[in-house]
Amino acid sequence: MAATITLGAYAQRTDGTTKSLLKAEQEFAEAVAKNGERSAFNSFSANNALVFRPNPVNAKTYFANEPGTKDLSWTPDYARVSRSGDWGVTSGAYVVEGASKAYGEYLSVWKAINGKWELVIDIGASHNKPLHPVVNSFVEAKDYFKPQFLGPKQIAAGKEIILTTEKTLSAMIKSHGIGAFGGFLNPDSRVIFPGYEPIIGKDKIVAFYNSVMERVTYKTTDADKATGGDLAYTYGVATVDYRTDLKETFNYVFIYERQPDRNWNLIEQIYTPTAK
The missing domain is CATH 3.10.450.50 (Nuclear Transport Factor 2; Chain: A,)
Structure with a gap:
């Protein structure tokens, strides 16, 4: 148990870059495949995170009553992080396995909380099996800026x-x-x-x-x-x-x-x- 918690904290660790955010999302997807959605969302979501299922609901509340399915997978093709290094967004294609596959696109907003990336918004929209590949766009901030005081x-x-x-x-x-x-x-x-x-x-x-x-x-x-x-x-x-x-x-x-x-x-x- 202690090893699992340490690994999760390390995986979500942020250095303020888009690269670290993509790493956190990769570990998030791997956690779903290994431990199921309920466990993964509980570990990676902020306490006040919202998931749209389809209306907005607290993520931890929603997944507390959901089965720990492992049939969701996704791949980001877009990611940005603010120049303050504490706020980022990712999006891309998802697939839900089952008797008939379901496809769609997702968008997630992340915040750096206590040195690690935590999910604060997750929303998706379905479509048929995609026919056109999307070119990846992973953008690093051009500089760093964070105000010394923000009341x-x-x-x-x-x-x-x-x-x-x-x-x-x-x-x-x-x-x-x-x-x-x-x-x-x-x-x-x-x-x-x-x-x-x-x-x-x-x-x-x-x-x-x-x-x-x-x-x-x-x-x-x-x-x-x-x-x-x-x-x-x-x-x-x-x-x-x-x-x-x-x-x-x-x-x-x-x-x-x-x-x-x-x-x-x-x-x-x-x-x-x-x-x-």
């Missing part, structure tokens, strides 16, 4: 900036249509939407949204920003009016990156249907 007022102010950005996005879409997304996307931005393989690239994302959605509105539940001031996430509920006169609600998680002009752009978005 409650500064944290609240930073969070409010992200919330305001998302309110502005919703307002622009309402006023100018789905094409307004173009002003909030990085050139290499990614979208994970149920039923579709990852949509990568600003132009492809705008074309996708225009082809599928008549309109979309977002109700943000919460937001968080890395102490390095360069990455942030939001989550909440999106209501999509399709061009086919149908409407559907989704849980979403968005990842934002601060640009040199101080604006915040979307670098990754994932949607999963809410519970019916």
